[in-house]
Amino acid sequence: TLSIHSFPTRRSSDLVFRKQTKTDPYPARMDDLESAVYYSTWNQCIALAIARFPIDLYHINDYHGAAAPLYMLPDRTIPVCLSLHNAEFQGLWPLRNAKEFNEVCSVFNLPAEIVERYVQFGDVFNLLHAGASYIRLHQKGFGAVGVSAKYGARSHARYPIFWGLKKIGQLPNPDPTDLGEWSGKQDDSKVVIDEAFESARPGLKGQAQEWAGLNQDPDAELFVFVGRWSMQKGVDLIADVFPAVLESNPKVQLLTVGPVIDLYGKFAARSEEHTSELQSPVLS
Numbered sequence: 675t676l677s678i679h680s681f682p683t684r685r686s687s688d689l690v691f692r693k694q695t696k697t698d699p700y701p702a703r704m705d706d707l708e709s710a711v712y713y714s715t716w717n718q719c720i721a722l723a724i725a726r727f728p729i730d731l732y733h734i735n736d737y738h739g740a741a742a743p744l745y746m747l748p749d750r751t752i753p754v755c756l757s758l759h760n761a762e763f764q765g766l767w768p769l770r771n772a773k774e775f776n777e778v779c780s781v782f783n784l785p786a787e788i789v790e791r792y793v794q795f796g797d798v799f800n801l802l803h804a805g806a807s808y809i810r811l812h813q814k815g816f817g818a819v820g821v822s823a824k825y826g827a828r829s830h831a832r833y834p835i836f837w838g839l840k841k842i843g844q845l846p847n848p849d850p851t852d853l854g855e856w857s858g859k860q861d862d863s864k865v866v867i868d869e870a871f872e873s874a875r876p877g878l879k880g881q882a883q884e885w886a887g888l889n890q891d892p893d894a895e896l897f898v899f900v901g902r903w904s905m906q907k908g909v910d911l912i913a914d915v916f917p918a919v920l921e922s923n924p925k926v927q928l929l930t931v932g933p934v935i936d937l938y939g940k941f942a943a944r945s946e947e948h949t950s951e952l953q954s955p956v957l958s
Contacts, residue, residue: 909930
C-alpha cells in the first residue's frame, strides 16, 4: 500500500500546474518526462482527495485522471465511471526496455506489479487503459460510456484497450429522460431573460467581428465554432455545408476557432480557405 506521505506536497503540486497557462493547460508533448511528472501529479492529487474526503463515486473524464484509483490499492477500491469524449488521446509513455519501465513507474509513484496489471498495454504505459482495466477487474466491466449514442460502440470496436470490456455504453444527447412530446408551446412565465446581458449582445457581436476581421454588421447572423478540428467535432461537415449557406445568405458569417487535429480537420482548413473568399477571413 502506498503511504499518503509519499504523495506530492501542495507546494510541489503548485509548481507543476502553474507552469501551464490558460492557453496551454497541458504539456506540449505526451511521451516525455515533463509530461509524465505533470500527469503523475494530477493523478496523485486526485488520489489524495479520494483518501481525505468521503467520496462515493469517482468520475473519470477520458485519460487525464484514470490512474488515480490505483493509488488506493490493494486496501481500498472506489466505484468509478468512465466517460469517453475522445479516445484517440490516451496518455502514452514508452516502456520499451527495463530502464524506461522503471523510470515511468518511479515518476508515477506506482509499483511495477500495479503498472503491469492495470496500465501497461504492450510496450506502452497507457493511462486510459488504466481506467478500462480498473473497470474490468473491479466492476465486472460495467461503468464505461461514450458521450453520444454511437461513440461508445465505435470506441469499443476501434481501440484494443477496451476489448477486455463486454461493451461501452452510451450517454445519448439530448437528455434521454426527456421523453415528452413537444407541443410547440412553452410556459413563458418560467422564462427569465437577463436584460442586461441581452442589451450587451450587439456590442459583443461587434467585438467578435472586429477580432476576426469580419465585416462589422449588427444585422449579420454570426455562426461560431470553437473546438478541436477533428472528425468527432464534425468540423468537416461545417466545411462541406457553409459555402452554400454563405452564397445563399449574404447576412451570414462564420467564425471557426481551434487547433487542427486530424485529416478531417486538415480537409476543413483547406475547404475554408475557399470559404474565406466568400466573407472576411476565417480564423484557425
